[in-house]
Amino acid sequence: MNLTHLYYFKKLAELQHYTRAARELFIAQPTLSGAISSLEKELDAPLFKRNGRTVVLTPHGEVFYEYVCLALRAIEDGTAAVSAKNSASAGTVNIGAIFTVQDDYLPALIQDYKATTDNSVVIMTSQGFTNYLIEQLHHGTLDVAFCGRRAHQNDIEYVPVTSRDLVLYVRDDHPLAAREEVSFADIRDVGLVTYRRGTPIGEKVFQLRRDCGVHHVEEAYDDDISMGSFLSHSDGNVGALMLRSLGGGLFPSLHAIRVSEIPPHFYTIFLAYHKKHVHSRAVTDFIEYVRTYPGNDAPAEEESEGE
Structure with a gap:
């Protein structure tokens, strides 16, 4: 063959x-x-x-x-x-990332890292959802990914790097738009949408809703941008339980409101890579750089994310 x-x-x-x-x-x-x-x-x-x-x-x-x-x-x-034993930190690092981390964290990280390499390392980036990115780590198409944590992935190393708050987004013309904070009781009559189950973030939001007794929520979205787009074009008494990230910032008609029952740093984003693959010197050095990156703000101790 x-x-x-x-x-x-x-x-x-x-x-x-x-x-x-x-x-x-x-x-x-x-x-x-x-x-x-x-x-x-x-x-x-x-x-x-x-x-x-x-x-x-x-x-x-x-x-x-x-x-x-x-x-x-x-x-x-x-x-x-063989080559990593003698090679310098040069080559290509293939990175995959969810939309949620592409507003500020990832661009700043890549810019800061490249400043340390004299442009000897080429950074290739692509985007996707967590489940897809983890599959690409297994296949070797990606070297590292910035994503949520997927269940039962013993060969994948997860390093917590940053986090996002879960908030309520409404349109600026919604009656609640003037509020800075609400409770779940305040929004029991609001038609809510959120992430679909089967995704790490969807499962984590489901657990929160179950614990807080919040029902009748439409679980339909894989990503922030699609949900933000839907909400920005919706009329009536609707809102979205969505991460505070790129998806909300793209639509100026949306307003974010804290929900008192939702803890801060609700959703952790991880650096993920395959533990059993032999990585090039460039990939190994990048992983070590991310581990100690000053811009990391994830809580020190993390439990399993929405598996």
Whole structure:
């Protein structure tokens, strides 16, 4: 089995588009098609099926993708283990981050870190939800992630770095907009929306609501920006239990109000990385820098976050 073909397969599985995958691999599309055909012939199983102008993995392809990711990561770990012994702190750090940390913490952190490296380290950033980012850590697509804590991830190291308050957002024309603080009793008649269950933040908000006896809340959103957009265009007696972050700041018509029953530093954001992967010197140095970064403001002792 050709190692190059495995890299081609992994790229196509992630981009789900022959033309874009070939472009990123710097090969001709027929070369990519031939490589995939060769793999399918060797495995005697179809790996992709067409879905309009794109392709998706077949059940056989999904199984094969998991093993290809593990195999390629093992090779990359071996290469990194050899080169890291003598290499300086140079290279690339692939970072994934949730929207919540991209308003102030992450830009300041990256700027401060790059000032210590003489531009010898390239920082590549992407965004996504916590569950997706943790999967990418397992696959080796990301080196580190700034995200919530996902349950039952024994191979992932979580380092608390910063936190966000959970507040009530309403439109500026809402009757409560003039208040600085309310209680859950004050908003029992407000139509509330919040994060969906199944996400770390959604589970943590659910536990809070359950403990405080707050019911009839629509759990529909994965992220702050989508929820803020909904609220900014809503009419009537509605509000959002949402983290004080980029999602609220993007919409000038929204106003944040403290809720007396919600403790400060409600939601912790972690630096996450895979403990069993061998990291390059650049990634290792970045992790150590983040651990002691002066801008970290997470509480010293953290319990499991909304698992």
